[in-house]
Amino acid sequence: MNIAANPSPGFQRNPAREISVERFSGVVTVRHADAIVASTDRALMMREENYPAVFYIPFEDIYFEFLKRTDASTHCPYKGDASYWSASASGEGEANVMWAYENPYDEMALIKDHGAFYPDKVQVEAVPTA
Numbered sequence: 043m044n045i046a047a048n049p050s051p052g053f054q055r056n057p058a059r060e061i062s063v064e065r066f067s068g069v070v071t072v073r074h075a076d077a078i079v080a081s082t083d084r085a086l087m088m089r090e091e092n093y094p095a096v097f098y099i100p101f102e103d104i105y106f107e108f109l110k111r112t113d114a115s116t117h118c119p120y121k122g123d124a125s126y127w128s129a130s131a132s133g134e135g136e137a138n139v140m141w142a143y144e145n146p147y148d149e150m151a152l153i154k155d156h157g158a159f160y161p162d163k164v165q166v167e168a169v170p171t172a
Contacts, residue, residue, distance in 0.1 A: 050147035052119030061090045061120060063098070063152045068170035070097045072104075072159050074139065077131035079164065080104040086156060090120075097168060098156035104140070114138050121153070122146040129164060139163040 053059060066087045072080040082103035088096045106127075114126040114137075122145060126138040142157040143150065159166055 048122075048145075048148050050120050050122075050149045053147075053149050055119070059091070059120060061088065061150070063088050063150070066097060066168065066170075068168060070099060071167045071169075072099070073165040073167070074108060074129040074136060074163075075132035075134040077108050078105065079108045079129055079131065079139075080157070080159070085168075086152060088153065088158075096158045097166060098153045098158050101142075101155045101157060104157050109140060112138055116141070118143075120147065121150045127157070136163050 063086050066085040069081065069083050070085040071078060080099045080103055082099050084100050084103065086098040088098060108129055108131045109127040110130065112126045112128050116124045118124065122143045124141040124143055127140040128135060128137045129139045138160075140157045140159050143153055144155070146154055
C-alpha cells in the first residue's frame, strides 16, 4: 500500500484538478536590473489550469546573493506553503520577486528546492533548444 506522508488537501477535495510539471528543454535566464539572478538548463515548467505556465529553477542555479528572504508567505491547497524573496541589484530593489515551496505536498514534490519568479517583476527569458 502506498500512502502519501504529506498529501495535498486540494487534490483530495478535487482529484480532477490538473497540474503538470515537466522538464523544459532549453535555457531559462532571470534578470533583475543589470544582474542575472538565475540561469539554468534544468528548469521545470508547471502548467496549471487558469494560470500561465511558470518556470521553476533549481536552487543550485539561483544566485541568492541578489535575493533576500522576506516574511511574506502564501498557502496553496495543491502545492503547500510558499516562501518569498526580494531582489536587489545595481542599486535597484523589488519586493517578493521569487517564491518557492520548500516543503511541498507529495503530489508536487518535483518543485521542492526550486524557485519561481514573477515575470512582471523581473525579466524571465526562455530559449528552447532547437
